[in-house]
Amino acid sequence: MRKILEDIRVLDLTHVWFGPWCTLMLAELGAEVIKIEPPWGALGRIPQMGPAYGGVSATFHHFNLNKKDMAINLKHPKGKEIFKELVKISDVVVENFTPGTMEKLGLGYEDLKKIKPDIIYAALSGFGQTGPYALRPSYAVIAEAMAGFTRAQGDIVDPNGPPINMTGAFGDLGPGTMAAMCIIAAIRYRDKTGKGQMIDVAQTDCMMAYHTNVTAYFLSGKTEVERRKEMEELRKKMGRVYIGGILKVKDGWIQVAGWRAKGIDALKKKLGMKELDREAVLKHIENMTREEAVNFFVEVGLPVAPIYYASEAVHDPHILSRNLFVELEHPKAGKIKVLNFPVKFSETPGEVHSPAPLLGQHNKEILINYLGYTEEEVEQLEKEGVIVTEKL
Numbered sequence: 001m002r003k004i005l006e007d008i009r010v011l012d013l014t015h016v017w018f019g020p021w022c023t024l025m026l027a028e029l030g031a032e033v034i035k036i037e038p039p040w041g042a043l044g045r046i047p048q049m050g051p052a053y054g055g056v057s058a059t060f061h062h063f064n065l066n067k068k069d070m071a072i073n074l075k076h077p078k079g080k081e082i083f084k085e086l087v088k089i090s091d092v093v094v095e096n097f098t099p100g101t102m103e104k105l106g107l108g109y110e111d112l113k114k115i116k117p118d119i120i121y122a123a124l125s126g127f128g129q130t131g132p133y134a135l136r137p138s139y140a141v142i143a144e145a146m147a148g149f150t151r152a153q154g155d156i157v158d159p160n161g162p163p164i165n166m167t168g169a170f171g172d173l174g175p176g177t178m179a180a181m182c183i184i185a186a187i188r189y190r191d192k193t194g195k196g197q198m199i200d201v202a203q204t205d206c207m208m209a210y211h212t213n214v215t216a217y218f219l220s221g222k223t224e225v226e227r228r229k230e231m232e233e234l235r236k237k238m239g240r241v242y243i244g245g246i247l248k249v250k251d252g253w254i255q256v257a258g259w260r261a262k263g264i265d266a267l268k269k270k271l272g273m274k275e276l277d278r279e280a281v282l283k284h285i286e287n288m289t290r291e292e293a294v295n296f297f298v299e300v301g302l303p304v305a306p307i308y309y310a311s312e313a314v315h316d317p318h319i320l321s322r323n324l325f326v327e328l329e330h331p332k333a334g335k336i337k338v339l340n341f342p343v344k345f346s347e348t349p350g351e352v353h354s355p356a357p358l359l360g361q362h363n364k365e366i367l368i369n370y371l372g373y374t375e376e377e378v379e380q381l382e383k384e385g386v387i388v389t390e391k392l
């Protein structure tokens with residue numbers, strides 16, 4: 001076996017961030033992921049704001065590596081027929097529409113199970129397929145707000161100030177990772193039992209699971225505000241000096257996670273301190289460059305990093321040494337550099353081999369080679385607007 005998921009075919013109806021991130025991981029682990037977009041293109045294809053690269057958003061390039069693409073009108077009877085034929089030869093269907101959308105199309109789990117009983121169907125949504133808010137549309141920020149992260153983020157700056165949005169759409173990427181993991185688990189179950197299943201992945205559920213404050217609340221019975229007060233009092237009582245955090249140096253900022261006991265001892269020794277003196281440490285590093293300050297903390301064994309923009313991180317020699325980037329040729333954007341699969345396997349490495357596809361790029365190949373359509377039939381479907389193929 002060259003790629004760990006090489007015998008798995010995924011029909012990928014996902015259209016923006018949360019879903020495409022999930023299927024990207026499957027594609028990078030070797031699954032054949034066929035994106036099914038509407039003829040007008042998936043939501044994440046066209047940037048709502050900002051520039052396009054070869055006609056699509058930067059995030060479309062990021063999330064759709066290794067994928068094949070069909071643009072099929074699923075509201076057209078012939079489009080539905082093609083999709084059902086594809087389901088018969090696939091292992092997994094993934095979508096991240098508002099709940100109920102696939103059922104309205106006649107393509108929900110119960111419909112698809114009738115034509116492919118062992119299909120694994122992952123429905124990704126904001127609030128899940130059940131419950132009072134199930135039918136609400138959602139984005140990452142909604143789940144982050146629901147699960148307590150937006151308030152917690154604001155509290156870092158000022159507990160009495162406004163909540164602050166997290167950056168990086170963690171509310172998409174975290175739950176999307178969970179979805180990929182659960183799809184792979186369901187494949188293992190299907191391989192052992194012959195049974196498919198429906199997987200209901202809600203952004204809000206996953207964000208609740210990511211939030212350790214939930215368990216802290218259940219255990220202590222105290223709210224975040226009460227626990228913060230308690231922690232502050234405890235810290236004062238113990239006279240604990242904390243050296244870490246975001247520290248300013250001559251030409252920027254560094255991050256020190258100063259909880260390592262060995263590192264604190266080495267730091268005290270290096271600076272000739274009996275007790276840790278935070279002000280003296282800050283004074284010691286304030287005229288250092290970012291690089292010098294990082295080296296200083298590395299030497300004493302405290303976890304440390306320069307605080308980078310992503311555009312700086314990509315030039316760091318360590319990051320460059322980890323085979324994280326791949327150069328590809330995109331038919332419209334030209335030569336592009338993208339992220340490689342980040343986790344290393346000794347036997348079955350992940351791989352990035354092709355850029356995000358053009359709209360309907362593989363219509364013809366899949367219809368003819370997998371479903372037995374003729375060239376003429378494909379042309380006819382194109383004329384009728386059932387499929388759309390982007391021109392080069």
Ligand SMILES: CC(C)(COP(=O)(O)OP(=O)(O)OC[C@H]1O[C@@H](n2cnc3c(N)ncnc32)[C@H](O)[C@@H]1OP(=O)(O)O)[C@@H](O)C(=O)NCCC(=O)NCCS
Nearest residue numbers: 016017018037038072073074075096097098125126137138
């Ligand atoms: C993200 C979201 C708010 C976007 O809302 P939206 O653009 O109105 O999209 P919806 O999912 O509600 O609906 C998609 C529509 O496209 C249609 N569509 C999708 N693929 C199609 C295709 N291949 N052919 C024809 N129609 C298609 C659907 O039938 C549906 O049409 P309808 O509105 O007539 O029912 C919503 O999809 C959502 O809440 N998703 C779940 C949570 C999520 O993943 N959020 C995004 C995180 S980044």
